[in-house]
Amino acid sequence: MKKGYLGIDIGSISTKGVILDEQHNIVTSSYIWTEGNPIKAVKDLLHQLKESLEEEIEIYGIGTTGSARKLIGLMVDANVVKNEITAHAIGTTHFYPDVRTILEIGGQDSKMILLKDGLIEDYAMNTLCAAGTGSFLSSQAKRLGVDIEDFGHLALTSKNPVKIAARCTVFAESDLIHKAQVGYKKEDIIAGLCKSVVLNYLNNVGKGKKIMPPIVFQGGVSKNEGVTKYFSEVLKEDIIVDPNSHLMGAIGIALLAHKYEDGKMRSLDVADITFETKGRECEKCSNHCEILRIYKDSKFIESWGSKCGKVS
Amino acid sequence: MGDYAVPAHFLLSHIIHNKIIKPKPITSKTIEIGSKYSPEFVCTPFKYTLGTLIEGLDSGAKILIQAGGGCRYGYYAELQEQIIKDLGYECRFYNLVTAGKTDFKRIYRMMKEIDPKFSILKVLYYGSITKRMLKYMDSIDHYIREHIGFEIKKGSFEKVKAEMLHKFKMVKTHHELKKVYQKYKQEIENIPIQKPENPLKIGIIGELYTVMEPYSNYELERTLASMNFEIKRFTNVTYLLFQKHKKVKQYLKEISEYVTYQMGADAMDNIARAKELCEQGYDGIIHIKSSFCTPEIGAMPILTKVCNDYNVPILFFSFDTNTSEVGIKTRLEAFYDMLEMRKKR
Numbered sequence: 001m002k003k004g005y006l007g008i009d010i011g012s013i014s015t016k017g018v019i020l021d022e023q024h025n026i027v028t029s030s031y032i033w034t035e036g037n038p039i040k041a042v043k044d045l046l047h048q049l050k051e052s053l054e055e056e057i058e059i060y061g062i063g064t065t066g067s068a069r070k071l072i073g074l075m076v077d078a079n080v081v082k083n084e085i086t087a088h089a090i091g092t093t094h095f096y097p098d099v100r101t102i103l104e105i106g107g108q109d110s111k112m113i114l115l116k117d118g119l120i121e122d123y124a125m126n127t128l129c130a131a132g133t134g135s136f137l138s139s140q141a142k143r144l145g146v147d148i149e150d151f152g153h154l155a156l157t158s159k160n161p162v163k164i165a166a167r168c169t170v171f172a173e174s175d176l177i178h179k180a181q182v183g184y185k186k187e188d189i190i191a192g193l194c195k196s197v198v199l200n201y202l203n204n205v206g207k208g209k210k211i212m213p214p215i216v217f218q219g220g221v222s223k224n225e226g227v228t229k230y231f232s233e234v235l236k237e238d239i240i241v242d243p244n245s246h247l248m249g250a251i252g253i254a255l256l257a258h259k260y261e262d263g264k265m266r267s268l269d270v271a272d273i274t275f276e277t278k279g280r281e282c283e284k285c286s287n288h289c290e291i292l293r294i295y296k297d298s299k300f301i302e303s304w305g306s307k308c309g310k311v312s
Numbered sequence: 313m314g315d316y317a318v319p320a321h322f323l324l325s326h327i328i329h330n331k332i333i334k335p336k337p338i339t340s341k342t343i344e345i346g347s348k349y350s351p352e353f354v355c356t357p358f359k360y361t362l363g364t365l366i367e368g369l370d371s372g373a374k375i376l377i378q379a380g381g382g383c384r385y386g387y388y389a390e391l392q393e394q395i396i397k398d399l400g401y402e403c404r405f406y407n408l409v410t411a412g413k414t415d416f417k418r419i420y421r422m423m424k425e426i427d428p429k430f431s432i433l434k435v436l437y438y439g440s441i442t443k444r445m446l447k448y449m450d451s452i453d454h455y456i457r458e459h460i461g462f463e464i465k466k467g468s469f470e471k472v473k474a475e476m477l478h479k480f481k482m483v484k485t486h487h488e489l490k491k492v493y494q495k496y497k498q499e500i501e502n503i504p505i506q507k508p509e510n511p512l513k514i515g516i517i518g519e520l521y522t523v524m525e526p527y528s529n530y531e532l533e534r535t536l537a538s539m540n541f542e543i544k545r546f547t548n549v550t551y552l553l554f555q556k557h558k559k560v561k562q563y564l565k566e567i568s569e570y571v572t573y574q575m576g577a578d579a580m581d582n583i584a585r586a587k588e589l590c591e592q593g594y595d596g597i598i599h600i601k602s603s604f605c606t607p608e609i610g611a612m613p614i615l616t617k618v619c620n621d622y623n624v625p626i627l628f629f630s631f632d633t634n635t636s637e638v639g640i641k642t643r644l645e646a647f648y649d650m651l652e653m654r655k656k657r
Binding site: 067082083084085086117119120121122123125208285286287288 | 336339340341342613616620625638642643645646649650653654657
């Protein structure tokens with residue numbers, strides 16, 4: 001039977017899964033919304049992946065990345081649990097070995113990875129502010145009554161993008177309301193928003209970084225043509241957007257799962273496993289640590305969050 | 313701040329007869345109190361120290377002592393005194409440093425006020441022991457940082473060090489102190505480690521409070537040790553009190569291509585250290601500061617330039633009372649992966 005490697009990227013907004021074969025071709029992939037419940041999202045995701053398989057495949061490695069990597073790693077018994085920066089770099093260099101800059105804008109965070117000879121040279125990640133991320137765009141789309149999928153397309157129709165004071169999402173929203181109230185066209189406002197995401201990203205994440213071509217743009221926001229257009233306008237370079245740009249993290253972690261294969265076969269059947277976490281506040285000292293206890297099939301397996309290490 | 317409560321308590325308990333209230337270790341409660349009564353955009357150490365002072369008052373302290381430094385730290389005492397008095401606490405508040413100057417005559421008068429039996433001879437004697445104790449502590453810490461990432465049995469370094477600090481509290485003479493130090497130094501050097509020939513080496517620079525108080529930097533050093541890094545850190549109390557003034561000229565000369573003037577607090581020092589780390593072949597640098605720390609904000613673009621020139625990666629962290637711990641972990645993990653990849657090249 002064929003050997004396969006599963007990569008799962010659990011982000012704040014969406015959960016991505018991909019199965020690679022031994023030659024690193026994509027066998028199948030899936031993309032669903034996380035909706036604040038990573039455990040359920042991953043169960044659904046694995047179910048979908050399994051349904052879509054044309055032939056049976058034996059999973060010899062599972063990797064998890066993204067903000068819920070640790071929890072899901074425990075749940076699916078992953079052999080690799082890695083941060084999304086490394087996963088994205090490895091996934092992208094697999095398809096574009098000579099890439100020098102990766103621009104990545106996801107739902108909650110945005111990052112920039114600089115590479116040289118296929119290895120990470122430097123990286124940056126947004127710190128406190130969400131003004132250059134996908135959730136900012138989607139909340140503004142909702143306010144304007146536009147479907148987020150049409151957002152980029154609409155932006156391209158604008159001839160005169162509005163300048164929006166988007167240093168911070170909260171102020172951007174008030175400026176946006178103001179611009180709408182004085183009668184600017186919707187597409188001009190949308191184009192202005194896309195441009196402000198680009199400028200914010202470059203000023204915030206890209207501060208002091210040398211951006212060299214080839215440039216690959218990925219993450220959920222890379223599906224937005226408006227943002228891509230303004231990136232290439234501002235940077236004066238071609239921007240590559242892969243059709244699988246949203247899957248790069250999952251592909252990267254699947255590659256790592258292959259690299260660190262431990263010979264153990266894993267199953268995709270987690271649907272029947274009950275997996276839950278119970279949080280409580282420890283009262284033993286004034287630190288009040290939030291202790292998370294994790295149960296698999298009602299059996300306690302691990303606990304996180306204790307600062308002193310004495311409480312579980 | 314860190315383990316420095318030990319020498320501070322040692323000195324005070326020998327030179328004055330008043331009862332000394334030991335501050336509780338910093339917890340989330342301390343920060344909650346501190347943030348509640350602080351101006352919102354003040355640098356974070358202000359909130360930590362205000363929280364500690366108020367906790368001290370709540371456990372019965374009547375006299376508070378605060379120091380000052382070459383940045384906003386110089387205004388801490390006045391502002392904290394005002395806030396505490398406004399809250400209705402009755403206490404005496406003493407400020408060791410005024411207008412950036414340490415006036416020993418004034419401090420002497422102040423100490424006489426606190427304790428009329430205060431004797432200058434005792435200060436000279438126990439002061440010199442304390443100075444030595446600081447030196448010993450800092451040199452042990454220096455050794456531990458280089459080796460703790462490779463200990464075979466987890467926690468063995470911390471255990472021996474805690475024992476040493478406990479013994480330090482009870483010494484009476486220079487001779488006793490030296491004996492304790494030598495005993496534990498040997499014990500620490502004999503802790504079995506498994507260190508690869510060429511480990512990943514990382515330097516920590518940044519604003520002094522955040523660097524020295526582990527709670528405020530989310531136990532950065534401990535996390536780095538668990539990732540098997542060899543760690544180097546420059547800022548410690550010995551440096552700040554006894555070495556800094558001698559080093560300033562030398563540092564300025566070393567980095568004359570980047571900096572012409574002093575920049576307040578430790579900003580200039582940190583640039584010189586970054587250059588030093590780059591030249592000594594360190595794999596990466598982590599710069600940490602509390603949010604809104606102005607001197608270090610000024611140093612950051614220059615640090616970026618220095619690291620670009622030497623092609624050494626640098627990671628910046630700004631710690632606030634609301635920083636998410638998970639975010640720090642992700643960035644540190646990625647930093648580790650990157651350094652490892654670069655090293656293999």
